[in-house]
Amino acid sequence: MKKKTKSRKKIVHNRVGKLIALIQLLLSFICVVMVGISGLLPMKYMLMIVLAAFLLFEIPYLLQYTKGKGNIIGIVISILICIGSIFGIYTISKVIGLMSAVGGAEYKTDNMVVVVRKDDPAENIQDASDYQFGVQKALDKENTLKMCKELEKQINKSLNTKEYPGVVEEAQALLSGELDAAIYNSAFVSLIEGSIEGYSDQIKVIYQYGIKTKLEPVENKSVEDAFNIYISGIDVEGAVSTTSRSDVNIIMTVNPDTHKILLTTTPRDYYVPIPDISGGMPDKLTHAGLYGVDASMRTLEEIYDIDLSYYARVNFTSLIKIVDALGGIDVYSDYAFTADAGGYSFQEGMNHMNGEQALAFSRERYSFSDGDNQRGKNQEAVITAILNKAMSPAILKNAGEIISDVSDSVETNMTQKEMSKFISMQLSSGASWDIQSASTQGILAGEYQPCFSSGGQPLSVMFPDENSIAENSNWMKQILEGN
Secondary structure, three states: OHHHHHHHHHHHHHHHHHHHHHHHHHHHHHHHHHHHHHOOOOHHHHHHHHHHHHHHHHHHHHHOOOOOOHHHHHHHHHHHHHHHHHHHHHHHHHHHHHHHHHOOOOEEEEEEEEEEEOOOOOOOOOOOOOOEEEEOOOOOHHHHHHHHHHHHHHHOOOOEEEEOOOHHHHHHHHHHOOOOEEEEEHHHHHHHHHHOOOHHHHEEEEEEEEEEEEOOOOOOOOOOOOEEEEEEEEOOOOOOOEOOOEEEEEEEEEEOOOOEEEEEEOOOOEEEEOOOOOOOOEEEHHHHHHHOHHHHHHHHHHHHOOOOOEEEEEOHHHHHHHHHHOOOEEEEEOOOEEOOOOOOEEOOEEEEEOHHHHHHHHHOOOOOOOOHHHHHHHHHHHHHHHHHHHOOHHHHHHHHHHHHHHOOOEEEOOOHHHHHHHHHHHHHHOOOOEEEEEEOOEEEOOOOEEOHHHOOOEEOOEEEOHHHHHHHHHHHHHHHHOO
16 A cells, blocks of 8 residues: 555656656746847857757656656756746846847937026926027027927917027026026037036026937948947936937947957047038037937048948946946056046056046046047047957856946947847857057147037137048048958
């Protein structure tokens, strides 16, 4: 009788063990499919994973036919693999979702605001329905008109508006009491503050409205071919989707076949026209970002006579997060100096930096006689250090954490599939990259020059060095052609 009972328990154990092994097989299959969908791993690694999943199923399943405690060991193995598969499915799903959130950007966002003086009693747009609103249409006519229509819907009446030649004049009229309220794109606050000290402390926002504009899609391009990507560092913290000045303007030329990368920086104060915006009047390159990342791309394409396929926008917040998520980076400094921001000191040669230090290193320019030109070189050094560490296969173990940390402060029009394809290509080849740097030089103007975005107000600018432009344009083209 006892023998029969023991035999029945053995049969039950075998059936339970086989069922758990089959559940393990199903979860492993789902995990493998998710990895395949992600496109992150090359085919040779996928075949290895499939083979490993099959072997890991065979072992606990066959143990269910053994005597003694073999079936119990098989059940324990299956349960552990099931837990691992569930974790893998969750991680891959999260990585795909985060990459999709970061990539495939199709819109630029303009944050339009209504502001009043800080001591004004109005707290919302309804309180200001009878106010006179200042507007300027020279810089941002389309968005200003959209904002006015939206406000008229909100207050259910026509707006009483007064037009000004520029955003600075509009802001001055508000502070002087000539106007009750002002309407403008928040991206232009940096222009106002350049002319009115402490402006932001003297006003308050009572209404804001985000306007999305679709960007032109990338056509007939693949990360398998050589390409240019524009890296834009915007001068704000927080959300990265809003239009803003671009203080960092780097073109990354990538050739996957030769494994060469060229980083070319252009000074933010370069005095050039903004295509389709300034009507031929020169402006600072950094101001192109006020009209969207597409305006910055068109300006750089015009300067270098190249095509920019992709872009990546990062802000001050994201640089800190990226560097910290990578566990710090090693950056080469041409000089020993102390940065104004944070008071961090750097030695000539290699420096290990956390996120805050890397940001301070990237922003400093007053410590150098070459000012903005040297700052551009330092920014390239930081990006080179980030690329060197990020392209290491070992970094994949923290990929999910890194993407999660920076997903809200990085934006690119490269799709999730394209990013995955590029990562897969890198893992497949395992080759190291030859990263080179170029800095396009400029000549500081002896006097301030009138700029389009400032309403013709003279600002400090840098004249382009045509020889430097031609040299770096040719270098980009050579990298693209595989030379």
